[in-house]
Amino acid sequence: MDLTYEGTKREITTDKGVIRYHEAGADNSDVLILLHGSGPGVNGWRNYRGNLEFFAQTHHCYIVEFPGFGVSDPVEGHPVLTAGSSVIRFMDALNIDKAAMIGNSMGGVVAVNLAIKHPDRVTKLVTIGGVGPNVFSSSPSEGLRLLQEFTDAPDRDKLVRWLNSMVYDRAIVTDDLIEERWEAAADPDAQKTASTMYGSAAFEMQQKFLADADFPPYWAMMHKVKCPTLLTWGRDDRVSPPDMSMVPMRLIPEAELHIFPKCGHWVMIEAKEAFEATVATFLAD
Numbered sequence: 630m631d632l633t634y635e636g637t638k639r640e641i642t643t644d645k646g647v648i649r650y651h652e653a654g655a656d657n658s659d660v661l662i663l664l665h666g667s668g669p670g671v672n673g674w675r676n677y678r679g680n681l682e683f684f685a686q687t688h689h690c691y692i693v694e695f696p697g698f699g700v701s702d703p704v705e706g707h708p709v710l711t712a713g714s715s716v717i718r719f720m721d722a723l724n725i726d727k728a729a730m731i732g733n734s735m736g737g738v739v740a741v742n743l744a745i746k747h748p749d750r751v752t753k754l755v756t757i758g759g760v761g762p763n764v765f766s767s768s769p770s771e772g773l774r775l776l777q778e779f780t781d782a783p784d785r786d787k788l789v790r791w792l793n794s795m796v797y798d799r800a801i802v803t804d805d806l807i808e809e810r811w812e813a814a815a816d817p818d819a820q821k822t823a824s825t826m827y828g829s830a831a832f833e834m835q836q837k838f839l840a841d842a843d844f845p846p847y848w849a850m851m852h853k854v855k856c857p858t859l860l861t862w863g864r865d866d867r868v869s870p871p872d873m874s875m876v877p878m879r880l881i882p883e884a885e886l887h888i889f890p891k892c893g894h895w896v897m898i899e900a901k902e903a904f905e906a907t908v909a910t911f912l913a914d
Contacts, residue, residue: 632682634674637692643718646702650719651677651692654685660728661688661912664716664736665695666759667708667826668795669779669788670810670819672700676733680897683905688729688912693719695739699816708822712739713746720750727752729912733897734759734869741877742847744854754858755908757896758866761848761873772868772894773827780827783820785811796893797865851880858884859911861904863892885911 637651665673673692684690694700695712704711729752732740737756744751772794779787788811792802825831858881862871878886887907889900896904
């Protein structure tokens with residue numbers, strides 16, 4: 630099994646453009662879809678390349694590249710909404726009736742929304758930080774403020790400050806990682822998506838929209854998530870602090886929570902072995 634970028638990458642054409650993805654573990658019958666987060670230079674491969682080999686031992690794995698992050702074809706609309714619709718288009722195109730899902734940060738929000746709106750398509754759900762409202766911590770968090778500063782006026786120093794806020798152990802932020810993220814963040818589609826989500830003007834518009842909306846936020850609907858759900862969190866997450874887990878832990882009927890010590894926002898990277906073992910047990914149960 631060639632679990633390199635070139636060895637696993639695929640693409641499929643849908644009615645709204647090409648969706649690119651990575652595939653491994655095709656001999657397994659249980660399907661696992663991995664959904665990435667947001668931020669400068671992010672994509673599905675960079676989020677999960679270190680975990681793909683492990684999960685492909687037991688599951689037919691797909692890492693989906695969301696529209697607007699410089700890999701799949703962009704589509705119009707808010708990135709969280711277009712990401713969700715792209716997952717359904719992807720599943721339909723490959724005749725995947727239902728699947729377990731792992732979602733990192735924004736990918737977790739996408740997966741929760743899918744479990745609410747399409748409960749028959751999501752069998753089990755694993756989130757990695759990012760879901761729920763801030764209960765005790767400030768909003769936006771330190772990490773999101775650093776992300777906003779980078780989005781408003783990108784430079785390498787701001788990128789480094791944001792990357793350091795993502796982890797507990799700053800040794801993870803290597804020169805190679807900085808260069809990889811800096812180069813990818815220059816992609817025009819990725820810049821447009823970042824501006825839509827995290828720019829100062831966009832943030833103010835979103836806050837006003839939420840204040841004036843006559844419908845509840847997604848997290849207030851999490852009691853509708855019927856599938857077994859594992860919430861994973863880094864105890865030292867400065868992007869989505871662990872107090873955010875309190876609401877989904879209480880509202881999702883079949884939720885369990887695992888918090889990893891000495892770990893920031895990238896649980897699947899920084900607590901790799903412990904995360905994989907915990908998720909494997911949950912998926913096999």
